[in-house]
Amino acid sequence: MIPAELKPAVPLAPLTTLGVGGPASWYGEVETPERLRAVLAFARDRGLPLQLLGGGSNVLIADAGLDAVVVRYLDQNLSFSDAGSRVEALCGAGVAWVSLVEQAVARDLAGIECLAGIPGLAGAAPMQNIGAYGQEVADVLRSVDVVDRQTGEAGSFDAADCGFGYRMSNFKGAWAGRYVVTGIRISLLRGGPPALRYAELARAAEGEPSLVGVAATVVALRRRKAMVLDPAVADSRSAGSFFTNPILSEEAAEAVAEAALRAVGQAVPSWPAGEGRRKLAAAWLIEKSGTRKGERCGGAAISSRHALALCNAGGATAAELVALASRVRGRVRDAFGVSLEPEPRFLGFESDVNALLG
Ligand SMILES: Cc1cc2nc3c(=O)[nH]c(=O)nc-3n(C[C@H](O)[C@H](O)[C@H](O)COP(=O)(O)OP(=O)(O)OC[C@H]3O[C@@H](n4cnc5c(N)ncnc54)[C@H](O)[C@@H]3O)c2cc1C
Known part of the structure; x- marks a missing residue:
């Protein structure tokens, strides 16, 4: 049976920030592990590879497209809970990263203010351990929720086991193709100072004590380099x-x-x-x-x-x-x-x- 979410021959270029590449044999969006399992079973029955896609901001898709079942995991739940002086954010893989940063700084939560303006979805953030202006997601990540593509089982990895390095993780390296990230848990410091480790940012944000202000400075710096998405640019x-x-x-x-x-x-x-x-x-x-x-x-x-x-x-x-x-x-x-x-x-x-x- 074809899962209701899947459509045949879907162009992928519009789902990527480069805007290039051919169609997927099948494409669909799911929000729960149950629906993901239905898509996994379909791909297995058809003998097709399963390809995860997030916001399409870190992929180059071939002109011939993908003879695969392409799926986006779009759970958009986001909750914040107190944990002493820190606050934990539980974030579905489908939450836009920029939105997570905006909500964190608006709540005066420190830890990801320098990662403002990075496109894509939260589920892809651990893949290459996104980083910019002196911060990376591994600094605040506590755990990564996954579904094992082979068994369909849900599980969770402590961040310490994920092999994070510069633009690297086990999800991109040793475990490549094994897991679908369904959510992440990050720990932020309430009222913490903005991180001004990067000289260019420290200069531009001089005298700016607020997290919201530093995040806005980061976006302004990025905009000068066309490193924020802007359809007009x-x-x-x-x-x-x-x-x-x-x-x-x-x-x-x-x-x-x-x-x-x-x-x-x-x-x-x-x-x-x-x-x-x-x-x-x-x-x-x-x-x-x-x-x-x-x-x-x-x-x-x-x-x-x-x-x-x-x-x-x-x-x-x-x-x-x-x-x-x-x-x-x-x-x-x-x-x-x-x-x-x-x-x-x-x-x-x-x-x-x-x-x-x-
Ligand atoms: C203008 C611009 C600026 C950028 N600046 C930065 C920057 O400063 N720092 C930085 O680190 N990156 C940057 N990037 C790269 C990119 O935004 C990040 O790598 C981002 O995390 C990719 O997210 P995505 O959702 O678009 O992933 P995609 O591009 O859709 O996918 C990337 C990889 O992750 C896999 N993947 C996606 N979602 C899942 C999931 N739920 N489970 C398992 N695998 C998954 C895909 O299969 C693919 O292999 C920039 C990109 C652009 C276009």
């Missing part, structure tokens, strides 16, 4: 940062720094990234290797406001975005000897990401 039709900042051993980072000095006579911006490791600025590497903001490949373009974002400047195809990403990555590797890793998930492509991007 083509540069924001992106998947956010297309590449992560490379994290290398001190030795490898030194080799890149020397290559940078030879090639452009400047030091590559970098930061300590834990025991014996450094994080390098991907946007700097991209620009210094010869990629220009606004550079095009058909309808795909480098954002004119942020070299790290690839956007759909109008009528882009997934193939054009892949070609542009490949060009960017090739230049950085040729100039500095480091291979940038893409941040969005590539869905429906026949080759793996490294084969696609070269």
Whole structure:
């Protein structure tokens, strides 16, 4: 039996922020574990893979689409409960992340104010441990509720077991494809001070003591880089940062720094990234290797406001975005000897990401 939620041949491009990609064989939206199980059973009976989609803000879908059952888990329940000096928010996977942040800061709850303006749904936040301006969701996450796609059973993981790192988690790594996130539980500090760890934010928010004010400052900073969604701004039709900042051993980072000095006579911006490791600025590497903001490949373009974002400047195809990403990555590797890793998930492509991007 076909679950009532599922429709055949549904275009996916409008469900993504890049606005590219072909249709799904089947697409539907569910709000409860019971309905999710019905969809899981359907996919299994048809021998089709199940593909989760949230707000579509961190995916690149192939032009041919997905021969899969694509499902969005849209439980939008959100509740706050007192836990001593802290407040716990229980948040369904379908709650818009921006809405969660807005509600938290309006209640004077500290912990996610720097994550204002990040598109997508709460259920995807643990996937790559979303982060910005000195905060990441792992800082406040207590647990993640899931349904096991193999058994259909509901369960919960303590945040400490989820393998969170920079733009990484077990959900994206070791457990990839195993669980549907149905909700998250985060712990926020009532009346806590805003986190002003990031120099650019600390400067912009100087004299601004409120969480609401700092969240608004973050959104204003992001808007300048077209890193908030705005239908009127083509540069924001992106998947956010297309590449992560490379994290290398001190030795490898030194080799890149020397290559940078030879090639452009400047030091590559970098930061300590834990025991014996450094994080390098991907946007700097991209620009210094010869990629220009606004550079095009058909309808795909480098954002004119942020070299790290690839956007759909109008009528882009997934193939054009892949070609542009490949060009960017090739230049950085040729100039500095480091291979940038893409941040969005590539869905429906026949080759793996490294084969696609070269
Ligand atoms: C303009 C812009 C700015 C951005 N800025 C940032 C930023 O500052 N920091 C940052 O970290 N990210 C940023 N992003 C990336 C993106 O917004 C986040 O990664 C976000 O968490 C993705 O959420 P989503 O709901 O859109 O997920 P999707 O893109 O729909 O999915 C992403 C991945 O998560 C999986 N997934 C989604 N929902 C579930 C679920 N319920 N259960 C299991 N798997 C699921 C999908 O299968 C896919 O693999 C930005 C994106 C854009 C477009």
